[in-house]
Amino acid sequence: MALGRQVLCEFWGAQGLDDEELARTALERAVEAGGATLVRLEVHRFSPWGISGIAVIAESHLALHTWPEHGYAAIDVFTCGDTDLDAMVEVMVDAYRPTWVARRAVERGSPGVAVEANGVVTKGAVANGAVANGAVANGDGTATDVIGGERNGHASARDGAHGDRVWTFEEHEPASPIRALYPVRRLLEARRTPFQSAVVFETPGLGRVLALDQIVQLTERDSFAxxxxxxxxALNAHPEPRNVVIVGGGDGHTLAEVLKHDVVERVAVLELDEHVVELAKRHFERARAAFADPRVEFLPGDAFTSIGSLDFAPAVILCDLPDPLGQAARLFGSDFYRRCAEVLTDDGLVAAQTESPFWHPDTVRSCREAMAEVFPRTAVAWSVVPTYPGAWWTFTIGSKRYAPEVPARTPELDTRLYRPECHAWMFVPQPVWDGLLAPTAPPALVGQRA
Known part of the structure; x- marks a missing residue:
């Protein structure tokens, strides 16, 4: 019989870590949410910063220690009764809004093992490294899981045979029924910007990975696709793309591809979240080198309005945007494409990522329709991106003059997928569009985004 249950949590990228009143309120609310009986509450703020707090409860304790300078906090919850530890942890997550949460659950005083993983409790003895009902055992009666601070995705971890910690990251893409699980060799950075959560981690097979709001944006292994x-x-459909604008693209990888074209003289990157740019430069060599190129200027701000303030006319605008959720959604409509057309050269064009033909066919169709309202020529290119939901991904081009499917230039490029001589191969043939993406095609495999 177990004598007690303990959950140890680590918060990264947390907020309010030097707020004594927040600590007191969070501890009180956590005790109440767990149905525990508060005996005594003590909170102390250290100088110059840092807080320690403990709620002594009739069932045992809830403790908090913060390191504001590192955006880090440690939580310890122990109970020997029927207290709802999950509810207590949720209150602490809500209070401090961490980007990344490591959680370790232990049954104390039992010769058997009770392991919690991803919210499932498995009782009984579990051998080293064994898997029981989806719970991964560490072999010492413990298991570790990590949940995203937004609670719309999570990662998990266990201690390996040699004492090394083995992590996994689970992506949650709102419109996809598939959950991708990434092995994590090392967490490089987890932070919350004013706009989103951002995580960079290393994987054994995919290299470094960038995730924003728990959605993977790129991996070093397949980002080229x-x-x-x-x-x-888009650039080869134009005879002289001397000036280029990138909308979004704070990770720097679209920029790196643009800079492969010697004809390009100037590139402006319009990215809302400058923290993503700094993070990418710290952790991705391609981004660091690209943003250091003298042809590049970074213009932080909302592209919906700033696109009209450019002091030059671009030949090509590339929209490298996250999913059309929240504020980003308006960058996928005819109003924004019209703003782009107004600043383009007379023969300019726009190219935009327009989501998966499997999980987001309505988005693909609506983006092409929106482009067609503004541009006389449109076409949809596609590629296979293994780590994106549905794998196949679309890119819609709107052009004032040139046919996107016909290359106007055939420069020598250091590329792995794209070849100028295979330019037309990149585009969706009309019969395929009719069968997969026309309004009369079968409905989406899953519900569309709200």
Whole structure:
């Protein structure tokens, strides 16, 4: 019989870590949410910063220790009764809004093992490294899981045979029924910007990975499949793309592809979240080198309005945007494409990532329709991006003059997927569009985004 249950949590990228009143309120609310009986509450703020707090409860304790300078907090919850530890942890997550949460659950005083993983409790003895009902055992009666601070995705971890910690990251893409699980060798950075959560981690097989709001944006292994398809069909459809604008693209990988074209003289990157740019430069060599190129200027701000303030006319605008959720949604409509057309050269064009033909067919169709309202020529390119939901991804081009499917230039490029001589191969043939993406095609495999 177990004598007690303990949950140890680590918060990264947390907020309010030097707020004594927040600590007191969070501890009180956590005790109440767990149905525990508060005996005594003590909170102390250290100088110059840092807080320690403990709620002594009739069932045992809830403790908090913060390191504001590192955006880090440690939580310890122990109970020997029927207290709802999950509810207590949820209150602490809500209070401090961490980007990344490591959680370790232990049954104390039992010869058997009770392991919690991803919210499932498995009782009974579990051998080293064994898997029981989806719970991964560490072999010492413990298991570790990590949940995203937004609670719309999570990662998990266990201690390996040699004492090394083995992490996994689970992506949650709102419109996809598939959950991708990434092995994590090392967490490089987890932070919350004013706009989103951002995580960079290393994987054994995919290299470094960037995730924003728990959605993977790129991996070093397959990023070329996305960025080459967005950039090169558009730039090669124009005879002289001397000036280019990138909307979004704070990770710098679209920029790196653009800079492969010697004809390009100037590139402006319009990215809302400058923290993503700094993070990418710290952790991705391609981004660091690209943003250091003298042809590049970074213009932080909302592209919906700033696109009209450019002091030059671009030949090509590339929209490397996250999913059309929240504020980003308006950058996928005819109003924004019209703003782009107003600043383009008389023969300019726009290319935009327009989501998966499997999980987001309505988005693909609506983006092409929106482009067609503004541009006389449109075409949809596609590529296979293994780590994106549905794997196949689309890129819609709107052009004032040139046919996107016909290359106007055939420069020698250091690319892996795109080849100028295979330019037309990148585009969706009309019969395929009719069968997969026309309004009369079968409905989406899952519900569309709200």
């Amino acid at each position: 996305y960025h080459e398809a967005l950039v090169h069909p």
